[in-house]
Amino acid sequence: MNHTSDRFIDNSRAALANPVLQAALANLKRGFPINRAEVVADLPEFEELRNVARDIKDHTLDHLDVYLEIYERNVRASGGKVHWARNAKEARDTIMRICRDAGARTVTKGKSMVVEEIGLNEALDASEIRRVETDLGEYIIQLRDEPPSHIIVPAVHVTKEEIGDAFREAHEGLDPTRALSEPADITAEARTRLREAYFSAEVGITGANFLVAESGSSIIVTNEGNGDLTQTLARTHVVVASLEKIVPTMEDAFAILRLLARSSTGQEFSVYTSVSNGPKRSDDLDGPKAYHVVLVDNGRSSMLGTNQQDMLRCIQCAACINHCPVYSAVGGHAYGWIYPGPMGAVLTPSLTNIAASAHLPNASTFCGQCEQVCPMKIPLIKMMRHHRNSAHQQGHGGKVSKFALFFWSYFAGRPALYRTLTGIGVGVLAALAIGRGRLKSLPLVGGWTANRDLPAPEGGTFLTRYRRGER
Amino acid sequence: MSETRDVILSTIRQSLRRGPIYGEARAALEERIRSHPRHLIPSRAGQPPAALIDLFIAKARAASTSVVEVSDRGEIPQAVMDYLANENLPARLVQAPGLHDLDWAAAPTVEVRMGAAEKADEASLSKGLAGVAETGTLLLVSGPENPTTLNFVPPTHLVVLFRNDVVPAYEDAWDLLRVNGTNPRSANFITGPSRTGDIEQKIQIGVHGPLRLHLILVGR
Amino acid sequence: MKQIGPEPGTVPPIRVGLFVTCLVDFFRPSVGFATIKLLEQAGCKVEVPEIQTCCGQPAYNSGDPATARAVVLAWLDAFQDFDHVVVPSGSCGGMLSHHVPELFADDPVNGPRAKRLSERTHELTEFLVDVLRADLVPVHRGGAVTYHDSCAGLRELGVKQQPRGLLAKVRGLELHEMAEPEVCCGFGGTFCVKYSDISNAMVTNKIRDAEASGGDTVLAGDLGCLLNMAGKASREGSPLAFRHVAEALAGVDDIPPIAGTGVRQ
Helix, strand or coil, X not given: CCCCHHHHHHHHHHHHCCHHHHHHHHHHHHHHHHHHHHHHHCCCCHHHHHHHHHHHHHHHHHCHHHHHHHHHHHXXXXXXXXXXXXXXXXXXXXXHHHHHHCCCCEEXXXXXXXXXXXXXXXXXXXXXXXXXXXXXXXXXXXXXXXXXXXXXXXXXXXXXXXXXXXXXXXXXXXXXXXXXXXXXXXXXXXXXXXXXXXXXXXXXXXXXXXXXXXXXXXXXXXXXXXXXXXXXHCCEEEEEEEHHHEECCHHHHHHHHHHHHHXXXXXXXXXXXXXXXXXXXXXXXCCCCEEEEEEECCCCCCCCCCCCHHHHHCCXXXXXXXXXXXXXXXXXXXXXXXXXXXXXXXXXXXXXXXXXXXXXXXCCCCCCHHHXXXXXXXXXXXXXXXXXXXXXXXXXXXXXXXXXXXXXXXXXXXXXHHHHHHHHHHHHHHHHCXXXXXXXXXXXXXXXXXXXXXXXXXXXXXXXXXXXXXX | CHHHHHHHHHHHHHHCCCCCCCHHHHHHHHHHXXXXXXXXXXXXXXXXXXXXXXXXXXXXXXXXXXEEEECCHHXXXXXHHHHHHHCCCCCEEEECHHHCCCCHHHCCCCEXXXXXXXXXXXXXXXXXXXXXXXXXEEEEECCCCCCCHHHHCCCEEEEEEEXXXXXXCHHHHHHHXXXXXXXXXXXXXXXXXXXXXXXXXXXXXXXXXXXXXXXXXXXC | CCCCCCCCCCCCCCEEEEXXXXXXXXXXXXXXXXXXXXXXXXXXXXXXXXXXXXXXXXXXXXXXXXXXXXXXXXXXXHHCCCCEEEECCHHXXXXXXXXXXXXXXXXXXXXXXXXXXXXXXEEHHHHHHHHCCCCCCCCXXXXXXXXXXXXXXXXXXXXXXXXXXXXXXXEEEEECCCCCCCCXXXXXXXXXXXXXXXXXXXXXXXHHHXXXXXXXXEEECCHHHHHHHHHHHHHHCCCCEEXXXXXXXXXXCCCCCCCCCCCCC
């Protein structure tokens, strides 16, 4: 997908000026965080479980090679096949080959962020294969030809009227008198249409919330049941997962699952937590005949051992996104790549490059709400700061701010000079603000005075007045 | 492909600044898997059996699962018939082969087919392996006795669960599978009917999976 | 006036170095004087080293740790002999007490020095309540206020109940909690200039919540947040007044608030 993180400022201006998006974002803020707070309060062990979950993932990442080997061995034992992909292109090529070998004309897809990341949608759409998104939100944005704007509610920015319009345009033979004005009508229409796809698809592609080394299992977590229909009804099931989805045992997965839905949508447990082990058994009456896992690296193995390793603990619950005041102001598209909010501000520079995405880790007040709610205790602020350091070292900090920083550090390091200068500054500002107590515009800080006044200094610096004996 | 695999594994080791793990260290990791130690289990799962059943039912209902209790398996067909009638649903269903010994004589109006679900099926009846009290979650496991499609395809899903199979926590449910030594193709933890909040974040029940999840809890 | 600290002449008083912060120095000296008053009333001997500028946070958060270290070294030199360093800011306090040790983690000489001083560095209300367990000298300061929890103080230092507990003892003062007092006001240091439009959206929400709280004066423990909120309220013509929590606790009323009148039309 197009990477427009370098246009973050323009993107965010457009988002702030979009009243439909602003209404949706206000709605989001009133939903998930409130539900989360309720279920967290109802589980006294929640804080301790965060430590447990962090330790499980840290242990796993420190031994990632071993657990991947064990996982692969157990997938094979249950009759599945494991494919490894170093980058997005290898992953796409592998999946396209599996689809063609399976004679795919229709492919159904569950929601998967790594599948977005590797650009599989574009590859499928450029081929003869029909792609059908089955997560309702993903289906909506597929019809509208848009990227997701949130990692768990991808169509959060779309109104029901817009969805109704998209359905009318795309659904052939839809009765023009049929009501599509309410969510229930839209849901019923989607149910009918997608049912056709589930039963006709040759290949069903899903992501995975966990891969379990112990049993070679893939686990998906959904509320709609779309992932289950995708992976159960197609002849071939393809699981696409990034390396860090692995955990050693089912006990490890359950410990983290206790945090996932609570942190994400504020449910105690998602409706469907489904464990898959290989293709259908000889006496099974249903299930896929073939089971493939595509393990995607795409930069993650190089994050290990660096100051970005902790990000590989992420379970993509979106708690950081749901609680981020910056996300809440501009929405997901402004971030310009697949992963928005704080987790995107950390992950995008690691998986792409800092030059194109330097805005993301910088566009944060470091307020810390993200860290406070992260179930995996990822030190998001520290990691954004690491990215800021890289951006600064590589000269992506912006010329004006670099100059300002130099200017500031010169005086901050020279207390006497600093005192003289601040004394003059206070005098100048006070003169400019005389009689009003505030300044409506000021050179160099136009970003401030565009939207706010600058309160005038009280008069005289503290240090000068203190030295004169004032108390 | 194996070359790609080796490149990825060796990159991982390089990044972690070590070589492959052999010997005792490797054995310790294999042992962690073999013994699969439990982590912290919420205290709500540690209640006495009667309270656990109450918790299970309350949590299931909170997740929009409807629950009816019957005293023995002989009462299941009647409970199914009553439920379908109350919901104004056709008296037809597809039943898990594992429930083949149900005597439908008590519910003669219900038309029963045995097998996996098909597109046109309107209701299904399957058997839960376990009920997890901590969140009112059902565990259903695939196999010739209990096809997975029954759980997802028909708009109405009825599940038979025996009271003795209500366990405190997810780990206890999974241990039932380990004891059996089975590694089924699919294990589904289900907590309520299908739902979505994808349209303006208004919760809609029944988007792709069942619109109704009805639990028949059997035993005294 | 009641003496709250140890009996005079029994134990030497606690020697506190006041790190006043660059924003207070420049914009709002009365916060510095209020802080001295509160600390002295609690029995401390307060000194203000002249060699102080900034906590280094602008550089630290802009990806320039080398410059931040240079600035912090000056702080280390100026304050290392005090029993405690007190800062009327959660943000600068968080920088000096939490981030400084990390900044010098690889420095065998300054690392241990930094760690020792950071451990003795506190945000004002946290110091008064958690370290001194001080009972403030009762003041009267009437009026309805609302309190904004500044992010760094709240999440890095756990400053939440301390200012509220102290405010509860101010006679005549009523605290009206706003919706979402813990949500960021959009200041964020250079953020508010670099990402001005987003910052504006955030501070707009904050002013709306503060206005709806029923309080006439917004209190906070950080001047950055206060200038941001006051500047926005002033531009919008809001009657809200803004003061640092130290001013409210010290009963300062001879200096006008940072913006606004606190009088609703």
